[in-house]
Amino acid sequence: MRVDAHHHVWRLDRGDYGWLTADLPIHRDYGLDDLRPLLGDITATVLVQAAPTEAETRYLLEVARGSAGLVHGVVGWTDLAAPDAPVQVARLARERLLQGLRPMLQDVPDTNWILRAEVQPGLMEMAARGLVFDALIQPRHLPVMLELARWHPTLRIVIDHAAKPDIAGGGLQMWADNMARVARETTAVCKLSGLVTEAATDWSVADLQPYVTRLLDLFGPQRLWWISPGAMDAGVRPRQSCWVNYLMPGARPSWEAPRLASTDYSGLIVGAFRVAVIAKRRAPKQSRSDAAHTIGIAVTVRASQWPDVEDCEHEQTG
Numbered sequence: 001m002r003v004d005a006h007h008h009v010w011r012l013d014r015g016d017y018g019w020l021t022a023d024l025p026i027h028r029d030y031g032l033d034d035l036r037p038l039l040g041d042i043t044a045t046v047l048v049q050a051a052p053t054e055a056e057t058r059y060l061l062e063v064a065r066g067s068a069g070l071v072h073g074v075v076g077w078t079d080l081a082a083p084d085a086p087v088q089v090a091r092l093a094r095e096r097l098l099q100g101l102r103p104m105l106q107d108v109p110d111t112n113w114i115l116r117a118e119v120q121p122g123l124m125e126m127a128a129r130g131l132v133f134d135a136l137i138q139p140r141h142l143p144v145m146l147e148l149a150r151w152h153p154t155l156r157i158v159i160d161h162a163a164k165p166d167i168a169g170g171g172l173q174m175w176a177d178n179m180a181r182v183a184r185e186t187t188a189v190c191k192l193s194g195l196v197t198e199a200a201t202d203w204s205v206a207d208l209q210p211y212v213t214r215l216l217d218l219f220g221p222q223r224l225w226w227i228s229p230g231a232m233d234a235g236v237r238p239r240q241s242c243w244v245n246y247l248m249p250g251a252r253p254s255w256e257a258p259r260l261a262s263t264d265y266s267g268l269i270v271g272a273f274r275v276a277v278i279a280k281r282r283a284p285k286q287s288r289s290d291a292a293h294t295i296g297i298a299v300t301v302r303a304s305q306w307p308d309v310e311d312c313e314h315e316q317t318g
Contacts, residue, residue, distance in 0.1 A: 003044040003072060006160070006191060006227035007035060009063055016051040019107075032067055046073040048134065052104050054078060057092065064097045073099035075134050078122070081113075085122030093129035100132030100156075106164065111140050114148055123148075127155040135188075136160045139171065142178035149186035157186065158225075161194025165211055168200040176214045183218040190219050193227045 010017055011029050020027055035045070047060045057076030064071035074097050078088045092098050105114060113119070126133060133155050135145060142163055149157060159182070165175040182188055192215055195208050215224055 001044055002042045003046070004039070004042045004227055005046045005225055006048050006075075006193060007045045008048060008050045009035070009060070010050055011059070014051070014055065014059060016053045016056060018051075020050075032063065032070060036070070043070075044072045045070060046075065046099070047071055048075040049077045049102055052077050052107075054088075057098070061095055061097055071097070073097055075100040075102050075132065077102060077104075080119045080122035081116065082122075083118075085119075086125040089122050089125040089129060089131065093125075093131055098131075100134050100158075101126060102134035102136055102160070105135065105137050105141055112144055114141075114144060115151070120151070123152050123155060127152050130156075132156045132158055134158050134160055135163075138164045139166065139175045139178065142175070142182055145182055145188065146185055149182075149188065157188040159188055159190045161198075162190055162192060162211065162215055164194060164198050167195060167198045167203070167207055167211060172210055172214075175211075176218075179214065180218055183223070189223045189225060190215060191225050191227050 009031050010020070011031070012020070012027070039045075047064060049056050049060060054077070057074070057078065060074045060076060064074050074095075076092060076098055078092060078101055079085060080089075080101070080103055082088065089101070092101070103114065110116075114123075123133070133148075135141070135157055137145065137159065145157065145159065149155070163175065163179065165171055179190075183190075192212065195211055196203060199207050
């Protein structure tokens with residue numbers, strides 16, 4: 001089973017997507033009916049919040065329950081700074097499909113917000129309940145992730161969109177240096193996604209290559225997950241499909257049943273994400289058929305295996 005670990009759906013009339021303005025090409029409703037024709041051989045997905053409200057979490061859980069098995073998990077939101085945050089986290093953790101929480105740190109002016117004293121009880125409860133911390137961050141937050149991992153060593157951290165490097169502005173080196181520390185000093189996993197939105201409008205595969213190469217070198221295929229945000233990449237999907245194939249010519253379905261008995265799920269990549277956590281929370285032992293729910297895609301490509309850039313560029317314009 002191939003699982004894409006990050007998709008967004010939304011309904012504009014819900015009214016809590018402050019960032020989704022009318023000038024954006026994605027300013028319309030997106031649901032699972034829009035997603036299904038684009039999935040190809042992806043057979044399961046994880047929905048990720050796009051609004052910082054409890055109503056968004058309830059909405060995604062409702063969509064997941066009505067998805068006929070397509071949605072295997074939800075990453076929601078709750079106010080981790082609220083006095084009752086531990087109670088709310090515990091309540092949400094009882095939802096079978098709720099597998100993680102994502103405070104939208106990129107939108108918080110205080111870079112160190114996640115380290116505030118009032119946020120720590122909620123994070124402790126997340127770790128105790130086995131929920132994943134989805135880190136929607138920018139390069140300025142990478143040093144903060146080091147501190148967060150030291151404070152909460154059992155909290156599973158997943159960095160969204162490679163921490164959004166400033167590709168258009170040529171911000172490679174500082175991002176790479178800090179990302180190297182995160183890869184070396186923590187157990188965090190990184191999602192390979194969102195790079196196109198950080199590049200110039202006339203981006204090419206050559207613009208993305210140094211960032212992807214660094215990520216492969218730093219995290220390796222065991223801690224680097226490719227995901228597609230669905231509606232967010234609608235405008236660049238044909239070109240994105242090309243560079244993904246360019247990046248991962250060796251991607252293959254992978255049965256990793258022996259690993260399911262261990263407590264380390266970092267080997268289940270490119271989509272195992274929440275679904276691996278689901279499996280861990282549901283039962284310590286699984287049959288082969290149950291194990292199918294935790295299968296990701298094994299990325300075997302290395303930086304030395306890059307095909308010629310011109311091949312992909314030709315496909316993009318063709």
